[in-house]
Amino acid sequence: MKILAVALPKVRICAVGHWPADRIDKDGFLILDSVVQKELAEIASLVSYECKEQIFAQATPAQYIYIPHSGAVRVAHQLADGRNQIVAFYMPGEPFGLGENGVYLNSACALTDCLLIRVPRAALDALCAHEPRLQQDCLVGAMAQLRLSQRHLLIVTHQRVLKRVADFLLECSRQQEVFDPARSVLSLIMDRSDIADYLGTSVETISRTLGKLEEDGLVKRLDSRSLWLDVPKLTNLLNN
Amino acid sequence: MKILAVALPKVRICAVGHWPADRIDKDGFLILDSVVQKELAEIASLVSYECKEQIFAQATPAQYIYIPHSGAVRVAHQLADGRNQIVAFYMPGEPFGLGENGVYLNSACALTDCLLIRVPRAALDALCAHEPRLQQDCLVGAMAQLRLSQRHLLIVTHQRVLKRVADFLLECSRQQEVFDPARSVLSLIMDRSDIADYLGTSVETISRTLGKLEEDGLVKRLDSRSLWLDVPKLTNLLNN
DNA sequence: CGAAACGTTGAAGTCTCTCAAGAAATGTGG
DNA sequence: CCACATTTCTTGAGAGACTTCAACGTTTCG
Numbered sequence: 001m002k003i004l005a006v007a008l009p010k011v012r013i014c015a016v017g018h019w020p021a022d023r024i025d026k027d028g029f030l031i032l033d034s035v036v037q038k039e040l041a042e043i044a045s046l047v048s049y050e051c052k053e054q055i056f057a058q059a060t061p062a063q064y065i066y067i068p069h070s071g072a073v074r075v076a077h078q079l080a081d082g083r084n085q086i087v088a089f090y091m092p093g094e095p096f097g098l099g100e101n102g103v104y105l106n107s108a109c110a111l112t113d114c115l116l117i118r119v120p121r122a123a124l125d126a127l128c129a130h131e132p133r134l135q136q137d138c139l140v141g142a143m144a145q146l147r148l149s150q151r152h153l154l155i156v157t158h159q160r161v162l163k164r165v166a167d168f169l170l171e172c173s174r175q176q177e178v179f180d181p182a183r184s185v186l187s188l189i190m191d192r193s194d195i196a197d198y199l200g201t202s203v204e205t206i207s208r209t210l211g212k213l214e215e216d217g218l219v220k221r222l223d224s225r226s227l228w229l230d231v232p233k234l235t236n237l238l239n240n
Numbered sequence: 241m242k243i244l245a246v247a248l249p250k251v252r253i254c255a256v257g258h259w260p261a262d263r264i265d266k267d268g269f270l271i272l273d274s275v276v277q278k279e280l281a282e283i284a285s286l287v288s289y290e291c292k293e294q295i296f297a298q299a300t301p302a303q304y305i306y307i308p309h310s311g312a313v314r315v316a317h318q319l320a321d322g323r324n325q326i327v328a329f330y331m332p333g334e335p336f337g338l339g340e341n342g343v344y345l346n347s348a349c350a351l352t353d354c355l356l357i358r359v360p361r362a363a364l365d366a367l368c369a370h371e372p373r374l375q376q377d378c379l380v381g382a383m384a385q386l387r388l389s390q391r392h393l394l395i396v397t398h399q400r401v402l403k404r405v406a407d408f409l410l411e412c413s414r415q416q417e418v419f420d421p422a423r424s425v426l427s428l429i430m431d432r433s434d435i436a437d438y439l440g441t442s443v444e445t446i447s448r449t450l451g452k453l454e455e456d457g458l459v460k461r462l463d464s465r466s467l468w469l470d471v472p473k474l475t476n477l478l479n480n
Numbered sequence: 481c482g483a484a485a486c487g488t489t490g491a492a493g494t495c496t497c498t499c500a501a502g503a504a505a506t507g508t509g510g
Numbered sequence: 511c512c513a514c515a516t517t518t519c520t521t522g523a524g525a526g527a528c529t530t531c532a533a534c535g536t537t538t539c540g
Binding site for chain 2: 077079080081083085087098100105106128129132135136138139142143145146147149150152153154156157158159163200238239240
């Protein structure tokens with residue numbers, strides 16, 4: 001980890017689909033009031049992490065909230081029996097760092113080299129206390145996370161892994177950063193083991209399931225990180 | 241459904257473990273400022289539902305937020321393939337009614353006869369706009385829900401149903417309304433089919449799994465809704 | 481170039497689902 | 511209060527899906 005001693009870039013919070021249209025800019029990010037933006041800049045820092053570097057560990061003091069500026073992050077929960085359940089992947093603009101009783105509930109790890117905006121929790125709370133607009137944005141953001149979590153729940157509870165994988169791929173294909181609609185090609189930001197830990201299955205099953213989907217013509221492996229998708233057929237698979 | 245034309249009882253929001261200790265009363269509920277309480281009373285109504293009555297349906301306009309005053313509620317999401325995934329159970333003081341783009345994401349159904357405090361969403365938003373304390377409480381509440389949802393995720397992703405059931409029972413046993421620590425007896429508020437839909441498995445498997453747990457002495461079925469639990473042994477099961 | 485990490489494929493065993501039927505509990509009308 | 515219908519819960523048996531262990535091909539990186 002490295003703290004960068006440069007001016008903080010504009011804090012961009014992914015907002016598409018969650019905030020009223022008049023608060024969203026052309027790229028789908030929340031428009032923060034310039035005063036709020038400035039106040040945030042005073043308490044936040046820009047930090048960089050290398051690929052696979054841990055950002056924070058489960059059960060350690062939850063000092064900061066993070067917002068990816070570039071790169072991608074994996075947040076997972078380690079269980080007593082050794083399982084490593086991935087709770088979510090985070091892309092630029094999606095805040096993470098949920099805590100309870102002052103400690104992080106999960107661990108976070110950089111999926112790629114990344115730049116993160118790091119905001120001390122205490123200072124953010126203080127700022128929210130006299131900036132109701134910011135607090136409202138936080139509330140809307142928390143509800144967006146809740147919807148994502150419920151969506152994840154629906155994905156992992158498909159009984160057949162075939163559906164879980166199909167649903168997962170469709171979910172990924174909604175992220176403009178990684179899906180090229182023109183070619184219908186998805187660039188996976190995570191490896192097979194991450195997909196397995198996200199879907200609650202094993203690496204081998206992921207591999208076999210992709211094979212099955214390819215056999216049936218629903219996907220095509222261009223290379224291990226690039227998949228061509230037949231979105232309508234995948235969508236249809238979920239109805240049966 | 242019946243709208244009760246009586247004075248609104250005090251709005252009680254379950255807060256244990258999520259709000260600072262000085263904001264919680266002796267029963268574990270959030271202490272709302274009396275002004276806020278009064279303002280809420282002006283916009284909220286008390287409504288009653290009978291057991292198994294639907295409270296709202298997925299994809300219908302999300303007009304209200306509900307807070308159970310008594311009784312219990314089941315919130316579920318219906319999928320295109322006919323699956324009915326239960327997203328959460330709600331006990332007194334736990335608000336529910338998540339929407340997106342103005343419609344409910346899930347359906348809600350009364351598990352028992354119940355009294356609910358019903359708050360119009362628009363009025364609540366307006367009230368929050370000039371009552372920062374209430375808005376903060378909403379934020380804390382949303383994060384509490386997020387933690388619950390992530391916890392649910394960890395439960396349903398146990399590969400073996402044995403662990404899912406054990407974890408579910410332990411989760412229930414943390415609710416003081418339904419667990420008697422003195423006798424170590426849990427009163428289930430839902431039937432087998434609800435448990436199955438919550439854990440992503442079938443009724444038969446739930447039944448068989450309870451049988452297996454009983455064989456091994458970790459639980460004892462007093463009747464179909466009352467279970468004696470060996471909490472330490474159940475906890476230990478999750479470590480293997 | 482070689483080692484390590486990642487991805488794929490094979491085979492055996494286990495768990496869970498589904499379909500089916502019986503037991504227990506609940507509710508209803510007489 | 512009892513008889514009967516309905517719902518809920520439990521148990522059985524066969525089929526299918528997934529996990530695990532193992533081996534091998536491919537890519538990445540020092």
